[in-house]
Amino acid sequence: xxxxxxxxxxxxxxxxxxxxxxxxxxxxxxxxxxxxxxxxxxxxxxxxxxxxxxxxxxxxxxxxxxxxxxxxxxxxxxxxxxxxxxxxxxxxxxxxxxxxxxxxxxxxxxxxxxxxxxxxxxxxxxxxxxxxxxxxxxxxxxxxxxxxxxxxxxxxxxxxxxxxxxxxxxxxxxxxxxxxxxxxxxxxxxxxxxxxxxxxxxxxxxxxxxxxxxxxxxxxxxxxxxxxxxxxxxxxxxxxxxxxxxxxxxxxxxxxxxxxxxxxxxxxxxxxxxxxxxxxxxxxxxxxxxxxxxxxxxxxxxxxxxxxxxxxxxxxxxxxxxxxxxxxxxxxxxxxxxxxxxxxxxxxxxxxxxxxxxxxxxxxxxxxxxxxxxxxxxxxxxxxxxxxxxxxxxxxxxxxxxxxxxxx
Amino acid sequence: xxxxxxxxxxxxxxxxxxxxxxxxxxxxxxxxxxxxxxxxxxxxxxxxxxxxxxxxxxxxxxxxxxxxxxxxxxxxxxxxxxxxxxxxxxxxxxxxxxxxxxxxxxxxxxxxxxxxxxxxxxxxxxxxxxxxxxxxxxxxxxxxxxxxxxxxxxxxxxxxxxxxxxxxxxxxxxxxxxxxxxxxxxxxxxxxxxxxxxxxxxxxxxxxxxxxxxxxxxxxxxxxxxxxxxxxxxxxxxxxxxxxxxxxxxxxxxxxxxxxxxxxxxxxxxxxxxxxxxxxxxxxxxxxxxxxxxxxxxxxxxxxxxxxxxxxxxxxxxxxxxxxxxxxxxxxxxxxxxxxxxxxxxxxxxxxxxxxxxxxxxxxxxxxxxxxxxxxxxxxxxxxxxxxxxxxxxxxxxxxxxxxxxxx
Numbered sequence: 001x002x003x004x005x006x007x008x009x010x011x012x013x014x015x016x017x018x019x020x021x022x023x024x025x026x027x028x029x030x031x032x033x034x035x036x037x038x039x040x041x042x043x044x045x046x047x048x049x050x051x052x053x054x055x056x057x058x059x060x061x062x063x064x065x066x067x068x069x070x071x072x073x074x075x076x077x078x079x080x081x082x083x084x085x086x087x088x089x090x091x092x093x094x095x096x097x098x099x100x101x102x103x104x105x106x107x108x109x110x111x112x113x114x115x116x117x118x119x120x121x122x123x124x125x126x127x128x129x130x131x132x133x134x135x136x137x138x139x140x141x142x143x144x145x146x147x148x149x150x151x152x153x154x155x156x157x158x159x160x161x162x163x164x165x166x167x168x169x170x171x172x173x174x175x176x177x178x179x180x181x182x183x184x185x186x187x188x189x190x191x192x193x194x195x196x197x198x199x200x201x202x203x204x205x206x207x208x209x210x211x212x213x214x215x216x217x218x219x220x221x222x223x224x225x226x227x228x229x230x231x232x233x234x235x236x237x238x239x240x241x242x243x244x245x246x247x248x249x250x251x252x253x254x255x256x257x258x259x260x261x262x263x264x265x266x267x268x269x270x271x272x273x274x275x276x277x278x279x280x281x282x283x284x285x286x287x288x289x290x291x292x293x294x295x296x297x298x299x300x301x302x303x304x305x306x307x308x309x310x311x312x313x314x315x316x317x318x319x320x321x322x323x324x325x326x327x328x329x330x331x332x333x334x335x336x337x338x339x340x341x342x343x344x345x346x347x348x349x350x351x352x353x354x355x356x357x358x359x360x361x362x363x364x365x366x367x368x369x370x371x372x373x374x375x376x377x378x379x380x381x382x383x384x385x386x387x388x389x390x391x392x393x394x395x396x397x398x399x400x401x402x403x404x405x406x407x408x
Numbered sequence: 409x410x411x412x413x414x415x416x417x418x419x420x421x422x423x424x425x426x427x428x429x430x431x432x433x434x435x436x437x438x439x440x441x442x443x444x445x446x447x448x449x450x451x452x453x454x455x456x457x458x459x460x461x462x463x464x465x466x467x468x469x470x471x472x473x474x475x476x477x478x479x480x481x482x483x484x485x486x487x488x489x490x491x492x493x494x495x496x497x498x499x500x501x502x503x504x505x506x507x508x509x510x511x512x513x514x515x516x517x518x519x520x521x522x523x524x525x526x527x528x529x530x531x532x533x534x535x536x537x538x539x540x541x542x543x544x545x546x547x548x549x550x551x552x553x554x555x556x557x558x559x560x561x562x563x564x565x566x567x568x569x570x571x572x573x574x575x576x577x578x579x580x581x582x583x584x585x586x587x588x589x590x591x592x593x594x595x596x597x598x599x600x601x602x603x604x605x606x607x608x609x610x611x612x613x614x615x616x617x618x619x620x621x622x623x624x625x626x627x628x629x630x631x632x633x634x635x636x637x638x639x640x641x642x643x644x645x646x647x648x649x650x651x652x653x654x655x656x657x658x659x660x661x662x663x664x665x666x667x668x669x670x671x672x673x674x675x676x677x678x679x680x681x682x683x684x685x686x687x688x689x690x691x692x693x694x695x696x697x698x699x700x701x702x703x704x705x706x707x708x709x710x711x712x713x714x715x716x717x718x719x720x721x722x723x724x725x726x727x728x729x730x731x732x733x734x735x736x737x738x739x740x741x742x743x744x745x746x747x748x749x750x751x752x753x754x755x756x757x758x759x760x761x762x763x764x765x766x767x768x769x770x771x772x773x774x775x776x777x778x779x780x781x782x783x784x785x786x787x788x789x790x791x792x793x794x795x796x797x798x799x800x801x802x803x804x805x806x807x808x809x810x811x812x813x814x815x816x
Binding site (some may be wrong): 057143 | 424427428458461462464465466469470472473474476477479480483484486487488490491492494495501502504506507551552553
C-alpha cells in the first residue's frame, strides 16, 4: 500500500460536475488500496471574483485581509469535494491550511511553508479516511491566515507529500504530461515519460507553464517524486519528475525544447570596458524593478565593449527609458533595442556527458538560415535568441534534429 | 468611553457600496470616542449560493463539511470591511470565529457558544483598532468549524458583548426599531423607545422577525443592553431592549401587538376525559416532528372532552392524517380542523400589575363582531385565535383601544 498526494487545480474543480469527477477518480485510486491525501485549489474564477470585490473597496487592499478573504476559495472546494466523496461512499474529511496545520511565515500573499503538522492527517488515514487539504494557504505563528501566492496549491501538494513521506505527488492539470515542446508549435511533440527536477525547472522557467517553479524546486529539495497527469482524460501515466537515476543513461541527450516569445533585447554599445561597468548599467535597471534574463558582454576592443541583455517584453519601454537616462553618465556611444525577438532553449541532463550539442544546434539553425543573436549556456541548457519570426521554424528544426519527433 | 458591539446583517453588507457605508458608520462611532467590535454576516445571497453548490452534490450534505463551507461567507465580509476601514484611515483587524476564538459545542449547523476568548480582541482594542468578527460561526474542541444556524450572527454579537462586558450591543437591520405592531397592517404603529427582553421574546416568537429569539434570550440571560437600529437611515435611536427598570412604571400596560397568520387549528372531539388522553393525542403528533403552539382542553361533560391545538400551517395536512390514523384507537368521536385562522397577541410587562387587560381585549373584539375561537394567556401575553379574515381588523381595533396609535 502506498501513500499518494494528489493535487487538483481550479479547472479540475471548476464546477459541481467536475468535483464529482474528481471524487470518482479519488475513489478509483482508493479502491486500488492506496492511502490518499487530496489538495485542491479554488474553483476556477473564484479567486478573481474575490479580488475584484476587494479592488472595489481599495486600490491596494491590506495584504492580511486579502489573504483572510481569498483563502475562502479553497475552503469551499475542500468541503464540496468531501461532500461529493461521502455521497459515493468514501469517508473523507476536509481541512483548511490552518486546521492541518500548514505553518508559514507571515509574508501575506507570498508566504513560505515552515512546517507541517502531520498528526491529524495520519490519524484520518489510519482511520481509513481520505484527507482533503486546502491548497495555497497556511497559518502564521500568530494564527493569521496566509496564502502562498498564485499557483501555490502545487507547493502545498509537494510540501504535504514531503511531510508525509508520500510515495508520489500527483499534479492533475489540463494537460496529460510534460511534452518535448509545445504541441501547438510542433505537432510531433512527444509526451515525456520521465524528466529530472533540474530539467523540469529549466523547462518551466523557460515558458512551459505546466507546474509552478517553486513546487518543482521543493520536490527536488525533498526528493518527492512528482507526476503530472490530466484530470480530463483517463488512464495516461503522465510524466514522472524525479532525480536522475541509472536507467537515465539510456535517455536521449536532449529532453525538450523550451521557448519564450515574451522577451526583448537591449544593447548598450561602446561603453568603457572597465571594472564595475556592468553594475553601473544593471544597477539602475534593477532599481526600476525590471527583471533581467540573459546577459552577454563581448570582449572589447579599443577599451570599449558592448553589453546586451534581455528583459520581459512588457518592460521594454521602461528599460529603454532607464538606459537613455543613464547613457551619458556611463559614457555609452549608443543604446538600441529590439522587442521582436524570441528565446529558444535546448534542455537535457544528457548534455553534461555529450559534447557536440551546441555545435549540432548551431548547425541546424544555420541550415535554416536563422541568425543567432545571443547565446547563453548552463550545465543542462543552451539558449539562443533569434528573430521572433524564426522562432517556430527554429523549434521545429531542432525538434527533428535532436530526434524528439514522435514516430508517426 | 464606552465599548460597543455592532452587528450588521447580510443586507447591510450586501455589496461593496453597502460595506463602504458600514465602514463610514463605524468610523463615525469611533470618532465619538467609542471602542468598537463589529460583527458581520455573509453578504446577502452568499449563504444560499454556497448551499446550492452543496445541494448539487448531495441531497443531505455532511453537516461538518457544510459548516466548513458556509462559514466562508462571513470570512469574506470581515476581510472586505477591514479593507474598507483601512481605506478611510481606520485601523481594523478581522477575525473568523475560529481565530477569536468563539468556542462552541460540536453540533454542526446549530452549535451553541460555550466560551469566548477575549484576549485577542482586548489587545486590538487597546491598540486602537476596530475589531471585526465573523458572525454565525465558531470552532469546536477539535478545531472543526461550526455554525450557529441561521440568524446566528445576532447571537455572536450578543455573546461577544457579554464576554467583553460591552456597554451596548447594537443590531443593525433593515428596520429602524421594534414597532408596536407591523406598520404594514397598522399605519399608525409606533416605534418603541424601549422594550424588555421578555416582551421582545414574546413579540419575536409571535412573528415580529426583527431579532433572532436566541440572541434575545442570550442578551436577557447576561443582561446585555440590546439596541435595534436601521443601517439604512441615519440618526434614529432605534429601540433599546433591556431588563425592566424603575422608570418602566410609567410604561403603557401593553407594549405591542403581535400576530401570526401561519397557523392552523385542529380539534379532536368527544375523547374520553381520562388521565393520559393529552399524551395519547399529542405523543404521535410530536413523533411526526410537528410542533404544537397553543393547546386548549375544555372541561368535559358525560366523561368526554374536546381537545384543540394549533400547529404551523404547513404541517396542517400532516397533523390531520396523524389524527385520523389514531382517532379510532383513542376513541375520538370526530377530528376536525381549520387552516384559515390567525393568532393575535397582546404583549406587555404592564399586564402583570394591571387587571382588566383581557376584559378590554375581549370587549374590543366583540364590538367588531369578531368571534374568539381559542384563548391562551401567559404572565405578559394574551393570545386569541380568530378567523384569518378578521385578523387585520382585530389588530387595528386593539392597537387603537390600547392607546398604541401614534399621534398624527
